[in-house]
Amino acid sequence: MIATFPHMGNIYIMVKTLFDEMGIDYVLPPKCSKKTLEIGAKYSPEMACLPLKINIGNFIESIEKGADTIFITGACGPCRFGYYAEMHREILRDLGYDAEVVALEINEKGLKDLIAKLKKLTGGKKLASLAKPLFKAYKALCMADKIDELSYQTRPLEITKGQTDKVIDDYRNKLLETKSVKETFELMRDTEQRLLNIELERKDTVKVGIVGEIYTLIEPFTNLHIEKILGNMGITAHRSLYISQWIKEHIIKQGLHIKSKKEFAVAAKPYLKTHIGGHALETIGNSVLYARGGYDGVVQIYPLTCMPEIVADGIMPAVRKDYDLPSLTLVMDEITGEAGYLTRIDAFADMLIRRKQLREEKKKNEVLLLRH
């Protein structure tokens, strides 16, 4: 078996660590690129959303490099994603590839089915042998997410412009080459230290929360590296969802029957009372939380035709009005001309910076008035 999997932000770091640790042969899918999307768009139904098209591109690129078994996570019903495993299978079969698609999910066949599939990974050994590698993989993912988050904070404040980008580019390149888990961890610790060593300005920056559909939020290829763009404009971005955090909430806590505090659901209540699929509830709830937390604005990102986010988009004007919170919606699709998006982001950034300046001037004047 030569395993592979689809890309989604830092997921590859987790899976790579897991496979390295277990000694499984695998193909790391080439980084998502225009070519990936081109292949995916060619073989996917036109009406499918961007994530499916990129998945298909990832699979074909990996199969061509020798992969024969594709591991994906399935999920029953959050949105169209629920039947993507089946679509992956059909599309690949129609194209004449005989790769096996293994969907790790709890379906109507119950736990037995999942256990059988997991045994493919362990090579027939007891499932307990998965525990340690899984733990390490999860730890690697957490570290990778932490590095991302740290870079969002250093970029707008760095004194020498471009330093953060340099550290991150260097880290991403080296990451593809690490041969053992030990090497991966060393690289990540080193990167974290390098980020912490960057000399920073002391100032109050404009803060923007990033909300929206999870795939486009997490895979930088589909969101134009939004945190990087904002960061280089001097704006601190905060992403509302990380894959490590998602795993903690949905798999670890649920598995251990720990009740998670769903702050976002409480915050969203006046606008949306229940889950309507996808991450609509998170989008609304997190926007409210950002507004309450003193953020200057939010950016909502989703793939064209994403139903849950379209509903959230419809609710956003109410949140904007109640909290006087500026928001920008970016709908991503196969468009490769980035200029239109950059114009909107640029104008949004301009607006937030000016609003903040005005607020601060007002505050200063009030203080002056009080003194006299």
Next chain:
Amino acid sequence: MKSCYLGIDIGSVSTNFVVIDEDKNLIEKLYIRTQGQPIKILKEGMERLKLSIGGERRIAGAGTTGSGRQLAALITSADIVKNEITSHAVAALDFCENVKTVIEIGGQDSKIIIIREGLVYDFAMNTVCAAGTGSFLDRQASRLNIPIEELGGYALKSRNPVRIAGRCAVFAESDMIHKQQTGQSLEDIIGGLCQALVRNYLNNLAKGKKIEAPIFFQGGVAANVGIAAAFEKELKTPIIVPPNYDVMGAYGAALLAKDQVKNKGYTTFKGFDIINIEYMSRSFKCEKCANCCEVVELVADGRVQARWGDRCGRWSDVEQRKQVAHSG
């Protein structure tokens, strides 16, 4: 020699030039069709400006805006590059400091800018569909064999405008053809088209936004009296079309350049010499990694002046380093 400031707005349909003096008075304006050749038109405009103002005035600063703003800034070494939203808002505010809403409809996109207390408070830009923009009206005018300048006049004469679907350019056109084949008058069809576009603009772009007066209508489409009248009817408020509605973006860029130069103390603007330089832009696909970036090169008289479009900075960095080496 008196100082003045230049604003350049390279849009998809038109390229506009504005020259203002120290007191923000408009000295010169040009409105030229881009015709898909921004570099050629940019040089042509500069040549015309040189002739009309060259002798007695000196350009002390330049700003660029519009979808071709990066290219224009590289060629002219402009002092400031600004997005269209900010430029249009700055221009409108300069004309009337109380303005609260700016409706801007250009060749390929339309925008709404909400201004409160002299500040851009909120904005939206149309995303995927071109219905309701200048190029769609252009197409309909030529299909009906009416000069685009007269389209609005027909709409005003309409007594009983027909209902046309304005959500999508394709639907709108097939609706128009259907109505035309049932024998409806040209006036009523064009009247209906104007109403449909305005309805689409308000339902889509202005969704959830509070449109308050004074309302400015800017951009090339503001020349269309039929659309302006349809806005007034729908909003039940008078619409102001400012005198230089067609070049407001360029005007804003000139104002921004003036401020920028005042803060900086000097200008980077190269002057009219660019007219004599042969510019060419070409692109190639970088194969160094899977991103396969399309790198664009600006070549001036056979020498690469700038590169952009690469994600990793491999190409654009080299150029920057070279420039530093030159200046140092």
